[in-house]
Amino acid sequence: xxxxxxxxxxxxxxxxxxxxxxxxxxxxxxxxxxxxxxxxxxxxxxxxxxxxxxxxxxxxxxxxxxxxxxxxxxxxxxxxxxxxxxxxxxxxxxxxxxxxxxxxxxxxxxxxxxxxxxxxxxxxxxxxxxxxxxxxxxxxxxxxxxxxxxxxxxxxxxxxxxxxxxxxxxxxxxxxxxxxxxxxxxxxxxxxxxxxxxxxxxxxxxxxxxxxxxxxxxxxxxxxxxxxxxxxxxxxxxxxxxxxxxxxxxxxxxxxxxxxxxxxxxxxxxxxxxxxxxxxxxxxxxxxxxxxxxxxxxxxxxxxxxxxxxxxxxxxxxxxxxxxxxxxxxxxxxxxxxxxxxxxxxxxxxxxxxxxxxxxxxxxxxxxxxxxxxxxxxxxxxxxxxxxxxxxxxxxxxxxxxxxxxxxxxxxxxxxxxxxxxxxxxxxxxxxxxxxxxxxxxxxxxxxxxxxxxxxxxxxxxxxxxxxxxxxxxxxxxxxxxxxxxxxxxxxxxxxxxxxxxxxxxxxxxxxxxxxxxxxxxxxxxxxxxxxxxxxxxx
Numbered sequence: 001x002x003x004x005x006x007x008x009x010x011x012x013x014x015x016x017x018x019x020x021x022x023x024x025x026x027x028x029x030x031x032x033x034x035x036x037x038x039x040x041x042x043x044x045x046x047x048x049x050x051x052x053x054x055x056x057x058x059x060x061x062x063x064x065x066x067x068x069x070x071x072x073x074x075x076x077x078x079x080x081x082x083x084x085x086x087x088x089x090x091x092x093x094x095x096x097x098x099x100x101x102x103x104x105x106x107x108x109x110x111x112x113x114x115x116x117x118x119x120x121x122x123x124x125x126x127x128x129x130x131x132x133x134x135x136x137x138x139x140x141x142x143x144x145x146x147x148x149x150x151x152x153x154x155x156x157x158x159x160x161x162x163x164x165x166x167x168x169x170x171x172x173x174x175x176x177x178x179x180x181x182x183x184x185x186x187x188x189x190x191x192x193x194x195x196x197x198x199x200x201x202x203x204x205x206x207x208x209x210x211x212x213x214x215x216x217x218x219x220x221x222x223x224x225x226x227x228x229x230x231x232x233x234x235x236x237x238x239x240x241x242x243x244x245x246x247x248x249x250x251x252x253x254x255x256x257x258x259x260x261x262x263x264x265x266x267x268x269x270x271x272x273x274x275x276x277x278x279x280x281x282x283x284x285x286x287x288x289x290x291x292x293x294x295x296x297x298x299x300x301x302x303x304x305x306x307x308x309x310x311x312x313x314x315x316x317x318x319x320x321x322x323x324x325x326x327x328x329x330x331x332x333x334x335x336x337x338x339x340x341x342x343x344x345x346x347x348x349x350x351x352x353x354x355x356x357x358x359x360x361x362x363x364x365x366x367x368x369x370x371x372x373x374x375x376x377x378x379x380x381x382x383x384x385x386x387x388x389x390x391x392x393x394x395x396x397x398x399x400x401x402x403x404x405x406x407x408x409x410x411x412x413x414x415x416x417x418x419x420x421x422x423x424x425x426x427x428x429x430x431x432x433x434x435x436x437x438x439x440x441x442x443x444x445x446x447x448x449x450x451x452x453x454x455x456x457x458x459x460x461x462x463x464x465x466x467x468x469x470x471x472x473x474x475x476x477x478x479x480x481x482x483x484x485x486x487x488x489x490x491x492x493x494x495x496x497x498x499x500x501x502x503x504x505x506x507x508x509x510x511x512x513x514x515x516x517x518x519x520x521x522x523x524x525x526x527x528x529x530x531x532x533x534x535x536x537x538x539x
Contacts (some may be wrong), residue, residue, distance in 0.1 A: 014203040026174035028114060028158050035110050038275065047274045048351045055349050058106060059120065059133050060362025066130055068143045068391035073143060075206075077322075081324045083403040084204055085397050087143035090207040091198035092136065093125035093151055093169030095184040095240070097214050099260075100172035103157065104350035112279075113352055114158055116153035116174060122356065122364035123255070124170045134362040136208070139369055139389065148197045148519045149205075168197060169207075177214045177228070178236035182405075190420050192249075205252045208368070209240070211303050212259030217283035217299065220293045230303035233259075238311055241325060245317050253399060254325040255368065256312060258332040259304040262286040263297055267336055268353045271346055275353035281356040305332050312402070324401050326376065330367040333381040335361075375405035378412040396518050401477035463521030466470055 034040045051057055062302045094100050102125060119127030123136050124148075130138040137150035151170035151457035155161055162173040171187045173180065188207070192200055212233060219228040237256075242254065265286040269276050279287035289297060309327055317325045336445040337345040346353065356364060367383045373390040374380060394400065396408050 015514050022307045024161075027281045029177065031110055031113055034277065035469060040274075041110070043273050044351065047272070048108055049349060051351055052108060052423050054347050056359050058358040059128075060359040061134075063131050066139070067086070067389050068142070072235070072394075074397075077202075080321045081204075082159070082249070082321070082401050083398050084253055085143075086140055086392060086399065088143065088204045089140055089147065089206050090203035091148050091169070091192075092124060092140065092207075093188050093192075093205065094151075094172055094208045094210075095181060095188060096123075096172040096208075096210040098172070098174035098178045099213060100124065100170065100208070100210055101155070101157075101161075101174050102356075102361065104352050104355045105361060106350050111352075114156060116155045116157055116161065116164075117358070118164070118167055118170050119153055120358050120361050121151060121170060121172075122259055123210065123257075123368060124149070124151050124172075125361065126152050135365045136206075136368060140206075157193065157455045168195070168443060175214065176211070177218070178211050181209075181211055181236055181240040182243055185240045189244070189247055189249060203251065205249070206255065207244070207252060208255040208257060209237075211237070213262060213283075216259065216262045216297065216300060216304065217265075219283055219296065220289070225296065228300075230300055230307050233304055234307040234311065237308060238316075241311075241317060244322070245323055248320070249323065251322045252517040253323075253401070253458055254317075255328045255372065256308055256325050256367070258327060259301065260330045260331045261301050261333065263294075263301065264336050264456055265354060267344065267348075268349070270344060271353045278352040279354065312322060313335050317376060318402065324403070326372075326399075326401050327379075329370055329381045330371045330372040330383060331364070331377055333350070336449035337383070337385065353440075354493035375400045375408040375412060376402050377405060377409045453493075 019381060030243055043203055056062075074085065078084055078088060098104075100121055101477055102119070102121040102124060104113045104115070105117040105120055107113045107115065112447075121135065122131055125133065125135045126137040127133055127135075128138070128143070135150075137147055141147050149169035151164045151167045151226065153164075155164035155167060157174050162171060169188055169191055171184045171191070172393045173184070176184070192198060192205075198205060200285060215228040219225060222228070241256075244254065251274070262283055263286055265279060265283045266289070269279060276287075285293060286297060312325050312327050318322060337348050339345045348357060350357050350360075363383055363385070367380070367388070370384045370387065370390045371379050373392060373396075375396075398404060400408065525527065
């Protein structure tokens with residue numbers, strides 16, 4: 001039944017939905033082909049079972065209580081984006097690719113890889129509540145329950161995808177690249193006007209813009225490697241932001257999230273057969289790069305990130321007080337999450353080992369939120385692993401922008417310097433104390449050791465002396481008990497000329513050299529003179 005459903009979806013993709021991107025169509029066909037492979041189905045079942053067996057895999061850690069104070073929410077609506085508070089935001093949207101669409105986040109089966117779980121999307125998903133799903137909309141709804149624009153439920157990549165009814169202002173499309181973003185900007189503004197989800201002129205809006213992964217994952221498919229250069233990437237992103245800025249779209253803050261470092265996809269191949277097979281379509285250029293392609297990625301990725309920073313820092317979007325673009329860098333240097341045994345924690349990823357799982361979306365949401373509340377110049381460039389949500393403060397109750405970050409950044413630098421100095425002094429003082437104490441103890445220990453050594457030497461000397469005396473006594477005793485005689489013509493003579501009539505019985509003597517070897521069968525030679533041996537008497 002499953003094979004029939006996937007095959008039907010593929011026919012729809014190619015014959016009914018001819019306007020879908022080639023990459024999406026290729027991916028769909030690939031999944032259909034794999035669904036006919038028994039080995040793949042068996043391995044996928046094992047792999048997905050292992051992932052979904054983890055209690056926090058679907059939604060991430062359950063959030064017990066929103067950590068920020070809600071008692072001092074201002075009812076005053078600001079006129080400047082640089083004093084915009086979370087409670088002022090009335091509308092939320094997003095542009096991007098499959099990572100924003102939530103592709104495969106809950107893919108229990110291979111067909112699930114074609115479903116977009118937009119309701120749990122980190123930047124724009126609004127399924128459930130904050131207590132169950134951590135997302136930017138669910139956090140903002142703690143301040144304003146009337147928030148609009150967030151996506152819910154599920155869309156199907158090969159059917160409604162980008163145009164599903166519940167997508168609202170989530171206009172992201174799986175498979176899209178930077179060159180598709182200008183159209184997404186037009187689509188988003190069209191929905192704002194036509195669906196009237198928000199008040200175009202008066203409501204404050206936050207739009208998260210994240211793209212670049214598909215460009216980097218497919219750059220090597222171009223033989224001339226000219227389609228996805230950093231310069232072209234910049235051009236498409238700039239055109240997209242220009243459309244929003246010049247529309248003009250009023251009362252808007254754009255979160256411009258820096259491109260993901262896709263080089264880590266190669267390490268995700270360690271997940272095994274399923275990861276390696278699916279990486280051939282999700283991100284082939286990063287998962288299986290040639291040495292030359294790896295060098296290009298090393299060059300492209302930091303440049304993809306830097307061109308966006310330079311674009312925003314140029315002041316191009318600072319001419320209006322009700323619009324700004326803020327770079328949020330939390331994905332730029334994010335490393336693969338690891339378990340305590342230092343192995344990759346695949347629970348943050350969908351079964352395709354590339355897209356986010358529900359847990360991964362939750363972590364990305366936390367990091368984006370914290371980036372928004374960190375001053376420009378002091379933002380974290382990686383996931384805020386193990387951290388909680390940051391909260392607006394009484395002194396800085398607003399979202400940080402290029403223009404309102406200076407004071408907070410200065411304080412951050414001073415606190416960092418003070419903390420570093422204090423830590424240095426705290427570490428140095430104990431070090432000096434410890435060093436002095438070490439020398440004192442070493443000296444004391446040395447004196448004790450010297451005393452112990454002298455006592456030991458004395459005991460050893462006395463022991464050796466008594467041992468020597470004991471050996472000497474034993475030797476003297478044996479000397480008196482052992483007599484050695486030489487047989488001569490004149491009879492038995494003691495070797496050291498000692499004659500004693502107490503030993504007349506030769507039956508106690510042992511003849512060493514003049515005995516028959518009875519076992520060997522040697523004959524007794526009676527002609528051998530007695531002088532060829534000695535006879536030792538023992539008493």
